[in-house]
Amino acid sequence: MNITSKKRNFIYLIVFLVAAFIVYVYMYTLIPVLEEEVERKIISISTTNTIEAINHTIQKNMPERDFVVTVLYNPDYRKKLKDQLSVFLTDRLQFIFLIFKDETGRYRYLLDTTAEEDVRNLLFIPLKEERDILERVYSQKIPYFMIHREIDTLGITYYVPVIQNDSVKAVLIADFSFSALKEIKSIMSTIQNAILFSIGVIIAILAVAVYYFFKNVILRQRAYIDSLTGVYNRNYLEDIRDVLDLNRYVALMLDIDYFKQINDTYGHQVGDEILKGVAKLLKKNLRDEDIIIRYGGEEFLILLKKGRDEKDNRWSLQVAQKLLNKIREFRHKDISITASIGINLDTHKARGLLDAIKKADITLYRAKRAGRNRIEIYEETDEKKGDITLAEVKEVIEKQQVVCFYQPVVDLETGSVLYFESLARIEHEGHYLPPGAFLDIIKGTFLYFKFTKLVIEYNLKQLAENPQLMISMNLSPSDFVNETILDILLSQKEETIKRIKLEVLETEDVHNYTVLKKNIERLTSAGYEIVLDDFGAGYVDFYYLTEINAKYIKIDGSVIKSIPFNQQYYKLTKHLVNFCKDINKIPIAEFVEDKKILDTLRQLKIPYGQGYYFSKPKPIEEIKKEFFL
Template identity: 30%
Template sequence: MVKKKEFIIFFLLFLLALFFVYIYNNITKAKDDIFDRIENHQIEQISSILKNIEKDILDSAEIKSSKDLFSLFNDENMRESYERIISLMLTSNVKYAYILYKDEKDRFRFLLDASKTDKAEFYQKFDVTLSEYEAIYREKKPQIIKQHDIENLYLTYLYPIISNGHVVGLFSIDITTNIQKIILESIKPLETFFVVLIIFILLLMAMTIMQIFHYFVTRKKIFTDTLTKTFNRNYLEEISSMLNLEHYSLAMLDLDKFKAINDTYGHKAGDYVLAQASRIFKDSIRDSDILIRYGGEEFLLLIHNRNDSESNIDICERLRHNVSKEHFYYDTNEIKVHVSIGLHKHPSLEKNIQEAIKIADGMLYIAKKNGRNRVIAYDELEHAKTSSSASSKDISYVKEALDDERVLCYFQPIYNHKSGEIFKYEALVRIVSKNNTVISPMQFLPQLKHTNMHYKLTQRILLIVFEKFRNNQKLVSININFSDLMNPDIEEMIIKNLKNNHHLASRITFEILESDEIDDVELFKQKINLLHSLKTKVSIDDFGSGYSNFKTIIDVEANFLKIDGSLIKNIDKNNKDFRVVKSIIHFARQSNMQTIAEFVHSKEVYEKLLLLDIDYMQGFYISAPEASLVEREELFKTAF
């Protein structure tokens, strides 16, 4: 967020500048007020004298017109007499005093000049360009001409000589004074001081503005991802403490099969897809929403909960749809891009934003596991749960269950329809709550993704299965993630229990999620080869939901392909799914792998799979998972 210190400094400097401007303005006003008072006093004195002289002139010669006035002063004796009278006005403050009039051609001429120096001759032409000289004839009242030399406060006072309602002539008095100059010289240093001070403060303000501008420019670089032009993790850290989650929903976005794009078309193509997809993201959200590149191809979206008709689900679906319909072309290759989204509708209910992100990330994990290119919302999962324990369980809940030994396995049979026998069982994790309610994995596994608690849970499941099947002849499958295989503790546990017990190892199948993102294919092959060396079997789980790298699957020599339930569940209604499953079965047989169909939930699906001659089936139509091993006679209870 914006640095507060710079803004506070700028604000204080701004107030200080206003204060000094206010003082400077008041000093200037005070100076002008003093000058005005002095001027008005002088003009009042001079005006009073001129009024008396005017009366004397008009009365003594019975002046009726400007010609009469000219005739009066054409008399040298009369002119000298009035010059002596008017010259009494001349002081150090009044330099020039004369009488003017207009001749027949409207030219101003001197009738009398009482000045001590630089005297004008009688009837000498007086060149004038100032409008006040004409205005006095129109307005018939005194005019003041302020000169530009303000330091000497030089002004000219024009006083009309009026007879019979007409201006017949005018007095022109030039006034100057040293008082104004003394005042000005006294105030000048103070004015200069404040001017310098104001300039200094303005410079400081400019420097502060430059710092703020530099901060915003730097901030943009620090908080913006260079490739996608969205915010980055630095920005999330910056705003986390100030973010009110009550105003937002939180979504995690991830481009599906992005690694496959990099591997197939190169990293430049991957960068192009990221840049284009982020552009679509930004075009699909509102100005009040916040988009952050969280890492790699994963984005965090904070959806502002505004009071409008558009819900957070609507925004996520629009975003997903806009990405899916877009055509991405790179070097003449069209790249199809989809996005999976995990949404937490009410992140404010969590302890902090990181906890909310974990839950949204868990929803994203489920979206990918369920076939990708979809939106999974936290609230929707809540409503879908049939367990009496309806809330999602966090890491501490699972830890407590492990400590209390309330983690157990349910077992669902995998059926061989050709022999009518149970081929093997799949071990499925469950937690028993303190009130003896069974908690499904959907409520706690997403929160454990990539955490140490997930690995501890996997170790407990392995231990339970190894103990249960150590001394019987039945076969069992165990789900395991690629990240589990990378964990040294889990690897050590598998080797310890199976290396010298081929009887147990030969009856165990490790089901590896095909939908898991496998960053290092060679390392993945090494880990699968390790399982083969222990005499266990390997099954590719959820085949068809992920990238389906056929070459990799052939290279690891998997024993089974378990076809993803999203392809099986509608096979009786969707002819496209039927053809896809048929192709997978053909591919598996050509690669010496047996096939297993999960999610066989109805008689119609079961009979469709019989037509395809799949090897094995698994689902609630055949049998639900149970705490104990179901026997052959207990199968197909729901079918009757």
């Protein structure tokens, strides 16, 4: 057989295999579609009559007065309707309830057939896809349904308008749940297996032909390459950790400064473009033998290969400085960035690659604490300082090892407690670390948002369990412009909001004063009281005073603790107290550490204070024993 014939036969074989594969794919994908259609029709038939009967029951018992008002305020009618609707509950129909839209556009429970307690007027928070369906039900006055498919069950949720006088008064929601229809699955599975067996032999030939190429090239590349930046990912690190010669590499950790603020301000798409741009910059300015790994969200690990004659690490430091300068020059749509770098020049002394990386990581966050936009070099004394690394903070936050201690704010005349300030702590190596030990290294990262969310959730839990508790929570300006945080706060009940004060931490990183002011106004309108924290020690004091509707002003502890001994601070505090009276704010003194400070504060007629003289920050159990029992 000549070469032309071989080529022709090979082409025929490929065409035949591709055609067989197409037929197989078509038949194989057709079966699930048919299965789903059959299941859909059976479910529809078995549920439609029930839904019509439920709706008929409601219409048959429709009151002459407004339906919502009657259900809410007529207990006899509500009980009768609940009893009649409960008749329809079965193993398949497990939930029937009614909701309505209040005058603010929020959805609330009207009646729940399965709830033992009274759920009237409780807030109903629909999922995103549910909200769209509910809006269509209200506007179009027609029912909708949504099918949920899980491994062993099929579910269908009906949304049926309750119409009175040609107006949608409420929405009936009914949840059906079906065990997977085994008979259908058995039939379809038999057909599927027959097709699979008959065509599978042919497909196997093609599969064997491409298997090794796909396994050895494409899959390996996909497993090791970060899909966004095109550099290596953590999988590659795991693969080389035990084989990399640490004598030949220097470990360098690079983190983009304030990357979370870039994401929050310009959006995740811009953030992704910046990550891709930085990765491209690194690849351009490093050699092929250097290893670049995307270690975290905005963090890159670089393993610089040493030169044969490099003994003093001068070249490695020059590379690090070059990278830092190139990043300073980097621009994306007029957005400039900086980076912090931690470098471990003594990787050969490490117990392994991960230990070498940990030391570079510790040094990186020393650079961030020192002000960012710089290079720090690892020293053996670093680990003795007890620094916590970003990786360790991340592990703590992921495990939700976040708690709050509470310190009372006290009436300086009567000694009664106005409220307790919530002070966050994380558990690390058997100790509780205050924010000063870890907050700086997570600012500007996604961990900061997760941490804030955990703190809020912890405090809400304590408020629910301790009705006597009145608290304040510390939030930074970035928290006030975060819509997710705002939604959590605004979704709370009025009685909960009245027990919470929000302390605005005074920091420099305020990028959008307009949004900050607007969101704080939304919170005060909802009932939250605002406290300006650390007044007298910051950069934007007078903006906060003039623009933020705060009820309380906390005078910074660095001022308070000096007033018994320093006349300048005493006079400053006296003027601040008079100024607070003029602008109708209530001053609170921080750092009340001894009786001498307390007496001076009373002389200055400052009404409230907090500090170690009254109580150290304590866990909630100790607070309960000391103040509530």
